[in-house]
Amino acid sequence: MSQLPPNSELSAAYAAPAQQVVDRLGSSVESGLAESSIEQRRTQYGWNELAKAQPEPTWKKLLSQFKELVIWILIVAAILAGAMGEWVDTLAIMAIVVVNGILGFVQEERAGRALAALRAMSSPMAKTRRGGTVHSIPAKELVPGDIIQLDAGDNVPADARLIESFAVSVQEASLTGESVPGSKDAEAVLAEDTPLGDRENSVFMGTVLANGKATAVVTATGMQTELGNIAGMLGAADNEPTPLQRRLAELGRILVVVCLVLVGIIFAIEYARGGELLETLLVAVSLAVAAVPEGLPAVVTIALALGLQRMVKRNALVRKLPSVETLGSVTVICSDKTGTLTRNEMTVRELNVGEGKFKISGAGYLPRGEFQPIDRADTSVDPQDHPDLQQALAVAAHCNSASVVPGKHGKTWQVIGDPTEGALIVMAMKGGFDLDGASRRVVFEIPFDSDRKAMSVIMKQPDDSRIMYTKGAPEVILSKCTQELRNGQIAALTETRRQEIQQQNSDMAGRALRVLALAFRHDPQQVGEQYQESELIYVGSVGMIDPPREEVKSAVAECHGAGVRPVMITGDHPETALAIGRELAIASADCLAVTGADLDRMSKEELEQKVDQIAVYARVSAAHKLRVVNAWKQRGQVVAMTGDGVNDAPAIKAADIGIAMGVTGTDVTKEAADMVLTDDNFTSIVNAVREGRGIFDNIQKFVHYLLSCNAGEVMLMFAAAIIGFPVPLLAIQILWINLVTDGLPALALAMEPPEPDIMKRKPRPPKEPVITVQRGLLIFYHGFLIAAAALFGFWWAYENDPANTDVARSTAFAITAFAQLAYALVCRSHRYTLPELGPFSNPWLFAAFLVSGLLQLAVLTLPFASGVFDVVPLHTMPWIVVAILSLLPATVIELTKIAWHLMGINENTQTGKEKLIPNGNQ
Structure with a gap:
């Protein structure tokens, strides 16, 4: 094949007739490029994608795991221990710091790979003619010379010279700043000095076809496009934390302050009672590290990524992480009819x-x-x-x-x-x-x-x-x-x-x-x-x-049970919309459809008053859809809006959760949306709401678990200091418990399937904190149970005899670790008992329980570990006490759930007397 023209010659394609540009590129309007020429072109021009920021080196990612203040305090404590000749403590502390850092690194890498896979699934596609056949291919595979087809609503995948155009106008604000779409004409031939905004025979990557349809030949790809030139001038922007991450960071700062105050008090009491400075300092610092769940952000990221992957399997692709927590708060779903509620098959x-x-x-x-x-x-x-x-x-x-x-x-x-x-x-x-x-x-x-x-x-x-x-x-x-x-x-x-x-x-x-x-x-x-x-x-x-989808009726019923109001908004005839609405139980038998003409006669205030009484909207335009969404939001509801056309984009963008159709949706709609349905099915929206609730539920569960365990350790140390007992846990023991109980079990809780009644609860208020007052009291209560069990075991073994201190510490060490592992099993739900959930419905948690339990058992029984962790062998009677007291907190919590159930206390559920939103079907 002859040598292809360099990029410099292609950049002025607007100054030549379309056929001449096609000939220069060695292509054909009728058949496009031959498959045999694609690789040569890709070698010369590269992939059709903008250059990505250089990935952060692995060593930097690994070092970033050690940037937390508490980690540096711990490292300083290890250095002090080494300076004073306590080399065993130094090595043990540093080993735990390194292992904790590696675990955090591995968790973040897994999350990164999961999110990268999601981004790959949402990559844009392009319609191109190759070898005489039209193909739909990933846009990144386009090369100069490809013949592409564009329809209204499509994103332009590369810079291209128009060959044919029919009533084409393009939104080019991203390049030119013009807010009004510009008309295009394939027949025009322009001067070489024509500015970018006036090149009416060309379209550019990153712009959007507002109207019409066109055929064009690709003239520039990737960083050679006009958008690529702009991208080359910009540095990589930092990723913004999600609202959930900001909320958790704020929680972490509060915990640091509270824990440092408590740790300072414990240090002062122990030192005043004559404790050794180094040992007291190490215990205080270790307790501070244990009390603050520094691995929480990594676990949250993994929980979100795993949840998003589960949503993908259920045909819902979430494009923006903050949307996950919003999904759990949705109270209204405004859905199109055709293809979403119905089969789109006459x-x-x-x-x-x-x-x-x-x-x-x-x-x-x-x-x-x-x-x-x-x-x-x-x-x-x-x-x-x-x-x-x-x-x-x-x-x-x-x-x-x-x-x-x-x-x-x-x-x-x-x-x-x-x-x-x-x-x-x-x-x-x-x-x-x-x-x-x-x-x-x-x-x-x-x-x-x-x-x-x-x-x-x-x-x-x-x-x-x-x-x-x-x-x-x-x-x-x-x-x-x-x-x-x-x-x-x-x-x-x-x-x-x-x-x-x-x-x-x-x-x-x-x-x-x-x-x-x-x-x-x-x-x-x-x-x-x-x-x-x-x-x-x-x-x-x-x-x-166009008949309703068979599965949608049960999904609508599930919405009603979950306190989520389904609303139909369609451009179809009122009679057709009402018939489908009544068949699916979105509307009652005597409900009437409100048309776009009816909406035009309503004032903003009148619509806001009546919106919760209307179940079906018919013959509506894009402006009407936007009014309905805004009216619901003014009523304080969290609104999800579905759509597929360009005219749906404003309402989708205005909604709390914008949902685009993956099959029939235009590129504009998908870009404006927070979530894309890969099967255009209403049931997938309901499934996504269920998963969104489950993800936030799981985040609350492992946050609850981590804080309860850490609170238990702080209360144990604080109570022992007040009573006058010796320190029940040494620094190395606290750090080990933090490593063995906070890692795998917390991660496994993030994989917990949604609870059976998750779609029978009322939606979570969107501004509700991760830790509510009620949950905070429950965390304190659970932490108290763990601390009480360990303190009782210490007291039983100590018998007020300093000679029994080592046995008492080993007993408290064992009880604290095993009690926290058993507690992880009951943290799966604050309503359902373990038998009700099914012991093996979350196999990951049981695997984490076994692995962590065996590690703790090894530390307590293997001879080489006794010197590192300052433990002594326990005899038969202490082991019986350890077993009973380790299971006691989890048993009390399970019995409390049963008592709550018998008394009719159902936390976070919607009772039959509650009515969240008027059903609108009267």
Whole structure:
């Protein structure tokens, strides 16, 4: 292949005719690039992506684990111990510091990989023509010379010279600062000194097609684009912490102050009682380190990343981490109808022919279903035995421009063409109609016209005669008919019969069915080259609808149980919207739909007063959707808004959680959204809300667990100092407990599946702190139980005899560690007991319990560890006491849950008397 032009020559593509630019790039408008040339171009021009900031070196990431103040205090204490000859303490403390740093590093790396995988899943796609076929490929794979196709709402994936443009305007504010979209013209040829904002024959990476559709040839990719030039001037911006991370950081600062005060008091008491300065200092510092959960941010990041991955598996891709905590607070879901609540697959439900009325089973494009007489719904008929049905199926199949093809494995089918015509073909296939039509061929077609509201096809019969098949609006088709088909016989269409047919059609339309009439005639009249749609024979009429998704009804019911209000906002007809709303229980039987015209007559204040009484909005525009979202927000509700078109973007951006459709959504909508549904299904929104609640629940659980354990250690040391006991835990023992109980169990709690009743609780207030007053008191109570168990064990073994200090410390050391591990099991829920949750529903937690427990057991029993951790072997009786006291806090907490349940105290649940939001269905 000849040498490709350098980037400098491509930069002025706007100054040459489009065909000349295509030729210069060695491409073809009709077939695009050959696959064999792609690699050479990528080698010369690189990937179509902006340069990323240099990743932080691994050694820097590792060192960042040691930047916390408490870690440096601990390192200083280890150095002091070494200076005073306590080398065992020095080595042990430093080993624990290093292991803790490595664990934190590994946790952050896992979180980083998880988030990188999520970013890769949300990478933009581009439509390009290669080898004569249109492909959808990741935008990063584009190269100069690629022929790309653009539609309204698409992000422009690279700089390109327009080849064809149809009413194209582009939003270029990101490059030019112009707030109004600029018109584009592929035919224009401009001077080389034309400024960027006036290059009307070119489109640029990072801009958005506001209107129209276009074909263009890529002229620059990656850092060679205009956007790349700007990106090269900018430094990498720091990542902003999420609101949750800021809240946890604030909590950490409070804990540091409180713990340092308590530790200072303990140090003063112990030193005043004659304790050795170094030992007292090490204990105080170690306690400060143990009391502050410095690994909390890493665990939170992992919890969020794991939760996001679970959401991806449930078809919800969350683009922004702060959205996770907002999801758990959603009170209103404003949903589009088509494709989200419904299948977006038109389905014929009823067929009226002659004297027969039939209901057709099956939904969507799967060609399986039965024809059941409406007055005998428990039976089915074979259309081949009914001449009227056969003729109706013939009109539906042949007066048609669509086709229905099977997907992979034949489990799903798709329509190529108009969905309404696809529904008619599926009906014909359900009736066993032969679609091959080998003995017939179309000789003329009168396409559908919005003025005529009809379509006709003239086909050649095997005997060379002609037959016209016609379908269209019932009133139009009836006006063209003079006869009808009844029981296989052609009869005159009387005025009485016309009124009966019109009433049947009105009844179907009243049930929100879209009605089409079917007709035919033999040997149609021809005037010149035109066939006349006159003197037709009426066959019957079909009623079709885009049916609700089967799983959505249960999802809507789940919303109601969770205190989340589903609202339908659609551009569809009010009758159709209401029918679907009532079928899904979004709206009650006597509820009315509010139209865009109704909204225009309402003031801002009036809408805010009535918004919680409206369940269905129909025939609304983008401005109406934005008004509805803002009205709900003014009522203090947390609103999720779904959409797919460019006109949905303002409302999606204004909502607390903007949700874009991944299949049908435009690039603009996806960019404005916080979450993208990969299957366009309302049920996935509800699943995401459930996961969002579960993620925040898990964060609260391991924060609760860490703080309770740390509070227990502080209370143990404080109580011993007040009573006058020797220090019950040495510095190295405190650090070991902090390492063995705070690491794996806390991480495993982040993997806890959502509790069974999580969607039966009222939504969490969005500004609720991680630690509420109620939870703070519970943390204090649980910490007290752990401290009391360890202190009692110490007292039992000590017997007021200084000679028993080592045995007492070893006993307290064992009880504190094992009690915290047992406590992790009951921290899975503050309502459900362990048997109710299922002992092995979180296998990660039990694995963490076993690993950490074995490590603690090894420290207490292996000879080489006794010198490092200052422990002595425990005999049979102390081990029995350790076992009983270690299980005591968890047992008391489990019994408390049972007592709460018996007394009807259900924390964080919505009782039957509570009503969060008026249901709007009155």
